[in-house]
Amino acid sequence: MSKLVLETLQAKLGDKVVETHSHVGDDTAVVVPAAWHEAALLLRDTPALDFDLFVDLCAVDYPSRGDSGRFELVLHVYSTTRRHRVRLKTRVGDAEGEHAEVDSLVDVWAGTNWFERETFDMMGIVFREHPDLRRILMYPEFRGHPLRKDYPAQLTQPLVPYRTEEEAGMILDKVTPFGADEGMAFGRRWFDKGGG
Amino acid sequence: MAESTTTKVLEGGEQGFATTKLDALLGWARKYSLFNYPFVTACCGMEFMAVSSPRYDFARFGAEAPRFSPRQSDLLWVVGTISQRQAPILRRIYEQMMEPRWVMAFGTCASCGGFYDNYTTVPGIDKIIPCDVYVPGCPPRPEAVFDGLLLIQDKIARGVRTPSIVKPRVDPATDLVQINTPKKKEKASSS
Numbered sequence: 209m210s211k212l213v214l215e216t217l218q219a220k221l222g223d224k225v226v227e228t229h230s231h232v233g234d235d236t237a238v239v240v241p242a243a244w245h246e247a248a249l250l251l252r253d254t255p256a257l258d259f260d261l262f263v264d265l266c267a268v269d270y271p272s273r274g275d276s277g278r279f280e281l282v283l284h285v286y287s288t289t290r291r292h293r294v295r296l297k298t299r300v301g302d303a304e305g306e307h308a309e310v311d312s313l314v315d316v317w318a319g320t321n322w323f324e325r326e327t328f329d330m331m332g333i334v335f336r337e338h339p340d341l342r343r344i345l346m347y348p349e350f351r352g353h354p355l356r357k358d359y360p361a362q363l364t365q366p367l368v369p370y371r372t373e374e375e376a377g378m379i380l381d382k383v384t385p386f387g388a389d390e391g392m393a394f395g396r397r398w399f400d401k402g403g404g
Numbered sequence: 405m406a407e408s409t410t411t412k413v414l415e416g417g418e419q420g421f422a423t424t425k426l427d428a429l430l431g432w433a434r435k436y437s438l439f440n441y442p443f444v445t446a447c448c449g450m451e452f453m454a455v456s457s458p459r460y461d462f463a464r465f466g467a468e469a470p471r472f473s474p475r476q477s478d479l480l481w482v483v484g485t486i487s488q489r490q491a492p493i494l495r496r497i498y499e500q501m502m503e504p505r506w507v508m509a510f511g512t513c514a515s516c517g518g519f520y521d522n523y524t525t526v527p528g529i530d531k532i533i534p535c536d537v538y539v540p541g542c543p544p545r546p547e548a549v550f551d552g553l554l555l556i557q558d559k560i561a562r563g564v565r566t567p568s569i570v571k572p573r574v575d576p577a578t579d580l581v582q583i584n585t586p587k588k589k590e591k592a593s594s595s
Binding site: 346347364365370371376378380 | 453488523524531532533534573
């Protein structure tokens with residue numbers, strides 16, 4: 209049974225399936241980006257496959273892959289009637305993260321709508337013909353895509369300007385801004401007696 | 405100002421009068437009638453519920469009235485992680501409160517961002533609004549929250565606005581036990 213899905217995909221899509229592997233029950237097929245939507249329709253509409261439940265959509269950034277498809281788009285679907293699941297992948301984008309585009313799957317599984325928005329928000333992958341492709345987690349003013357490996361880890365983009373230390377009259381760094389003589393009055397006394 | 409002020413409590417049936425300073429009187433009145441605005445965003449909210457429910461019950465300290473309008477409240481509880489997206493909302497809530505107003509940072513995330521050191525989280529609400537008392541803990545125990553509440557009442561009564569922090573009642577480092585791991589037997593030199 210486990211080979212059925214992958215063999216059907218390979219028989220119908222031919223060269224568009226780049227590679228497949230099946231490990232401890234996890235069936236995975238990698239298709240070319242142009243066949244992304246076609247493969248999804250095939251999974252849903254072939255009676256023997258009947259993938260009716262969309263599970264997950266996400267993306268992984270592999271900067272070392274360079275122009276050969278830096279982002280790996282991962283789709284998980286499940287069939288509630290046949291009780292099998294499959295993982296479909298495709299590789300998009302060049303080394304700079306440009307041209308990362310695939311067809312939207314919203315018309316195949318409506319549940320992919322917000323997942324595609326999240327993938328766009330975090331990774332910057334553009335889903336063609338998505339009905340409402342805008343950020344879902346970050347705010348519209350945010351620049352860049354935070355889960356890309358080249359997003360600077362320390363870069364924050366505050367919506368409210370931070371208070372300056374002059375304005376606050378205290379150190380605002382992530383260090384303890386209080387001396388040993390500050391804190392609760394009775395707690396201090398208790399500590400001075402050597403409690404603990 | 406506060407050091408020389410004393411407060412005398414008149415018992416029932418006792419007659420006479422007591423003198424005090426106006427500031428001290430106002431502070432004494434304010435500290436037992438705190439109207440809370442709980443700004444609850446994350447998991448610390450569960451601990452806030454524990455503090456407000458009968459087992460711990462912060463009504464004992466005259467701070468039991470939650471006002472879900474910032475215009476009617478004078479103590480802002482910031483309970484939980486503040487994301488960059490929440491920051492303008494928190495700022496606006498604070499600006500709607502009337503003077504005098506106090507702010508308590510409940511939990512590590514509100515105090516300094518906690519372990520969220522990334523693009524999405526404000527590293528401590530004092531980056532946005534002034535904060536009076538910090539209660540560390542992930543989440544803080546209700547006892548620590550009461551320490552913070554009493555601390556803020558103490559500050560209100562004394563009219564002090566210096567930020568302060570709740571310290572642990574017991575230093576966890578004093579109870580550390582050195583675990584003795586059995587030494588590995590030295591390998592017999594094979595010659």
